[in-house]
Amino acid sequence: MDDILWWHWLVFGLVLVTLELVIPSFTIVWFGLGACCVGLVMWVFPTLPFAGQLLLWAGTSTLWTVLWFRWLKPRMADRTKAGMSKDAIVGEVGIVVQAVRPPQGKGRIRFTVPLLGDDEWPCTCDVPLTPGDEARVLDIDGHVLRVAKK
Numbered sequence: 001m002d003d004i005l006w007w008h009w010l011v012f013g014l015v016l017v018t019l020e021l022v023i024p025s026f027t028i029v030w031f032g033l034g035a036c037c038v039g040l041v042m043w044v045f046p047t048l049p050f051a052g053q054l055l056l057w058a059g060t061s062t063l064w065t066v067l068w069f070r071w072l073k074p075r076m077a078d079r080t081k082a083g084m085s086k087d088a089i090v091g092e093v094g095i096v097v098q099a100v101r102p103p104q105g106k107g108r109i110r111f112t113v114p115l116l117g118d119d120e121w122p123c124t125c126d127v128p129l130t131p132g133d134e135a136r137v138l139d140i141d142g143h144v145l146r147v148a149k150k
Helices: 006-021 030-043 048-077 086-088
Strands: 093-098 106-114 118-125 136-139 144-149
Touching: 006 030, 030 048, 086 136, 093 118
Parallel strands: 118 144
Antiparallel strands: 093 106, 093 136, 106 118, 136 144
């Protein structure tokens, strides 16, 4: 196994990263990045034994995986809830802070815990609501909530 060169690892890593595009499992990419790291280390230290290369590949692949799931992904998760907004907000209960006068009047509702990044939302209702009433979210239309008196 002494004939494995640094560029073999780089090619192997790039093939794995490219394979992630074909088979979207979101796990192959970490093995590919680990292999690229081994290739870069082999470029600097070309006499690294094969057992050390495999150990380095396992370690860097694990490191990339841990970095993603423990550090990078959680920091990105709160940026957007696009496509999930209805599921995240329907059923929540809030307090009306600005009166709702049907059929066209919009009021405002406040939640104790921010929902989708905001604790106060415009809302509509089929019945009049006054400040202090509790209301449950039935649906969301754009940025306006449709609520019902609780």
